[in-house]
Amino acid sequence: MGELVDAAGLPTELGAVDYLMHRGEANPRTRSGIMGVELLDTTPDWERFRAVFENVSRRVLRLRQKVVVPTLPTAAPRWVVDPDFNLDFHVRRIRVPEPGGLREVLDLAEVNLQSPLDVSRPLWAATLVEGLAGGRAATMLHLSHAVTDGVGGAAMFGQIYDLERNPPARQLPPQPVPQDLSPGDLMRDGINHLPGALLGGTRDALIGVLGMATRTVRDPLSTVTGAIDYLRSGARVVSQAADPSPLLKRRSLSTRTEALDIRLADLHRAAKAGGGSINDAYLAAVSGALGRYHRALGVPIATVPMAVPVNLRAEADPAGGNRFTGVNLAAPVGVVDPVERIKRIRTQMTQRREEPAMDLIGSIAPVLTVFPTPVLEQLTGSVVGADVQASNVAFYPGETYIAGAKVLRHYGIGPLPGVAMMVVLISRGGECTITVRYDRAAVRDEKLFAECLVGAFDEVLALAGDPAPHCVPASFASARATAESDAQ
Numbered sequence: 001m002g003e004l005v006d007a008a009g010l011p012t013e014l015g016a017v018d019y020l021m022h023r024g025e026a027n028p029r030t031r032s033g034i035m036g037v038e039l040l041d042t043t044p045d046w047e048r049f050r051a052v053f054e055n056v057s058r059r060v061l062r063l064r065q066k067v068v069v070p071t072l073p074t075a076a077p078r079w080v081v082d083p084d085f086n087l088d089f090h091v092r093r094i095r096v097p098e099p100g101g102l103r104e105v106l107d108l109a110e111v112n113l114q115s116p117l118d119v120s121r122p123l124w125a126a127t128l129v130e131g132l133a134g135g136r137a138a139t140m141l142h143l144s145h146a147v148t149d150g151v152g153g154a155a156m157f158g159q160i161y162d163l164e165r166n167p168p169a170r171q172l173p174p175q176p177v178p179q180d181l182s183p184g185d186l187m188r189d190g191i192n193h194l195p196g197a198l199l200g201g202t203r204d205a206l207i208g209v210l211g212m213a214t215r216t217v218r219d220p221l222s223t224v225t226g227a228i229d230y231l232r233s234g235a236r237v238v239s240q241a242a243d244p245s246p247l248l249k250r251r252s253l254s255t256r257t258e259a260l261d262i263r264l265a266d267l268h269r270a271a272k273a274g275g276g277s278i279n280d281a282y283l284a285a286v287s288g289a290l291g292r293y294h295r296a297l298g299v300p301i302a303t304v305p306m307a308v309p310v311n312l313r314a315e316a317d318p319a320g321g322n323r324f325t326g327v328n329l330a331a332p333v334g335v336v337d338p339v340e341r342i343k344r345i346r347t348q349m350t351q352r353r354e355e356p357a358m359d360l361i362g363s364i365a366p367v368l369t370v371f372p373t374p375v376l377e378q379l380t381g382s383v384v385g386a387d388v389q390a391s392n393v394a395f396y397p398g399e400t401y402i403a404g405a406k407v408l409r410h411y412g413i414g415p416l417p418g419v420a421m422m423v424v425l426i427s428r429g430g431e432c433t434i435t436v437r438y439d440r441a442a443v444r445d446e447k448l449f450a451e452c453l454v455g456a457f458d459e460v461l462a463l464a465g466d467p468a469p470h471c472v473p474a475s476f477a478s479a480r481a482t483a484e485s486d487a488q
Contacts, residue, residue: 006061006079013076014067014146022067022077022146025116025123028253030417032145033113034153036426037105037411043130043137044403046093052403053091053126056159058173062147063090066122071183075190082122083178092127099133102411102475105140106257109413112142114253123147137405145415149309154395161400161407240385241348242303242330247294248387248420252441258450259411259474262432266461266469273463276342279392280349281460282425282434283308283331284341286390288456291333293449302334307386307419308349327352328385338460387442388421389414395428409474411435433474450476 004012014022024030057063065079096104108129117123123144130137141157148156264278271281283306294301307326329352332344391414400407411433412424420442424435436453443449454473462468 006065006081010062010079012079014079018146019077021144022069022119022123024417025119025144025146028114028116029251031114031116032415032417033117034143034145034415035109035113035413036139036141036143036153037102037109037413038139038141038402038407039102039105039132039409039411040137040139040402040405041408042135042405043132044128044405046128049093049128049403050087050091052160054087055170055172056157057085057087058176059159060156061176062156063122063124064176066120067146068181068186069183070187070190072187072190074187075193078181078186080179080181081176083180085122085178090122090125092125094127094129095131096129098131100129100131101133102138102259105129105132105138106259106411106413106475109140110255110257112140113413113415114255117142117144136408139402151393154393158396161396161402163398163400165401165404165406167401240305241328242305245290245294245299245301245304245387245420247297247299248304248442250441251418251420251439254440255416255437256440256443256446257413257435257437258446258453258476259436260434260453260457261409261472261474262434262457262461263469264427264430264432266464267432269464270461270469271342271463273465274339274342274460276346278427279425280342280346281463282392283329283345283349283390284338285434285457285460286388286423287331287333287335287341287345288338288459289449289453290331290388291335292452292456293443293445294333296448296452297445300334302332303330304333304388305329305386306331306388306390309389309391326389331388338463342460386419388423389417389419390423390425392425393427395426397429399429409433411474413437434471 006012021032024032053063061081062079064081064085066082067077068080069077094108096108108127112125112127117125123146125140125142127140127142128137129140132138143153147153267278267281271278274281274284276284287304287306290304291300306329308329309326327349329345329348332341335341335344391412393412395410407429409431410426410428412426412435414422414424414437416422416437416439419439421436421438423437426433426435434453434457438449440446450473454471457471458468461471
């Protein structure tokens with residue numbers, strides 16, 4: 001039987017990883033909300049802004065769908081069109097004291113991300129933030145990771161945006177057909193289909209066993225060697241790449257986000273000069289910032305464990321759900337030379353991407369979904385092997401607009417699943433933003449860390465040549481910016 005899809009072509013059943021993300025929403029330490037913060041060049045008309053989401057929610061059904069979990073696990077949880085959908089619950093507006101800036105928006109974003117999404121409704125909220133300096137505004141799109149990952153989100157929600165400020169009016173699609181499915185209904189449906197599912201599962205398992213037996217008889221040495229190689233690869237995939245940092249070990253529920261702006265072309269030139277990709281240069285700069293911070297506090301270390309998500313989404317895959325895995329690096333924070341950091345990161349990324357068991361977590365996720373929530377939370381806390389996660393998502397290459405307002409910058413804010421720091425690079429419209437969200441119990445000297453961040457990215461950008469480009473502190477005033485302002 002083929003995979004069931006909805007009218008928009010998205011799977012109706014939650015995958016195992018998606019369901020784990022959904023379950024994590026109940027606990028602030030495992031909450032996996034993601035957010036896109038966009039700065040707009042003007043404040044859009046409220047009714048026009050609201051109409052955008054009314055229109056798009058009829059096209060992108062995930063905006064109208066909630067998750068139904070069966071009373072007993074006889075069937076996979078399912079996405080259904082919410083019969084009680086209320087757009088005004090999901091599309092909101094708020095005003096910050098004027099003249100507001102990105103700092104005020106990021107502080108609001110922290111409150112939103114730390115607040116649980118209502119799992120009885122569609123798992124998103126869009127907030128228009130008014131009151132920014134110069135008549136500008138911002139949007140905050142808060143989304144559960146159960147809906148999709150960063151790459152899938154770029155594809156799924158592209159219909160929110162226009163390619164011109166005042167495009168022709170879009171035709172309003174018909175209302176999606178609601179589905180009044182209760183947890184009990186889904187449980188009974190699973191029971192009714194259980195015999196066929198068991199027969200199908202038994203048939204597939206038997207075919208798999210027979211295939212393995214045939215391969216073993218024909219070439220026993222290769223079969224056993226392949227199994228051993230996979231197990232060894234799995235051990236490398238889940239093992240901690242470096243000892244954790246003594247400075248970043250504490251965890252709390254207090255977080256802060258800082259952001260930098262960089263021209264994409266500048267980062268590309270710097271990466272090329274350093275012998276790596278944009279991602280290599282980005283990770284080298286993050287590693288440099290951590291190294292500077294540790295040395296400044298008198299705790300120099302050679303490496304920290306860093307997890308880097310790797311996209312597994314093929315072009316033909318639907319935009320919904322999560323299709324990524326993570327690779328564990330020993331971030332070379334003790335290496336002062338940025339070119340050498342780029343080289344070491346590139347070598348590790350190449351090796352890790354070739355691991356046969358790279359998607360091991362995705363393989364065992366179906367087993368994890370049956371664990372009781374307390375056990376699952378304990379297990380998650382014990383297997384997190386990184387101090388830092390660093391993600392890289394490419395969005396739209398050209399200019400985009402929402403409700404007549406141009407998107408100037410896009411900042412991606414990720415969850416902190418047991419790590420001290422989540423760093424996100426977003427490239428969009430020729431610009432890059434670097435957003436660093438960290439646990440304030442792990443990073444205690446916020447001013448020092450911000451300066452280390454600027455210094456490390458400037459150091460990597462300087463590889464582009466003379467005149468060396470600089471990053472722009474978007475959410476805080478750096479010492480360099482202060483000095484330049486005083487000189488004027």
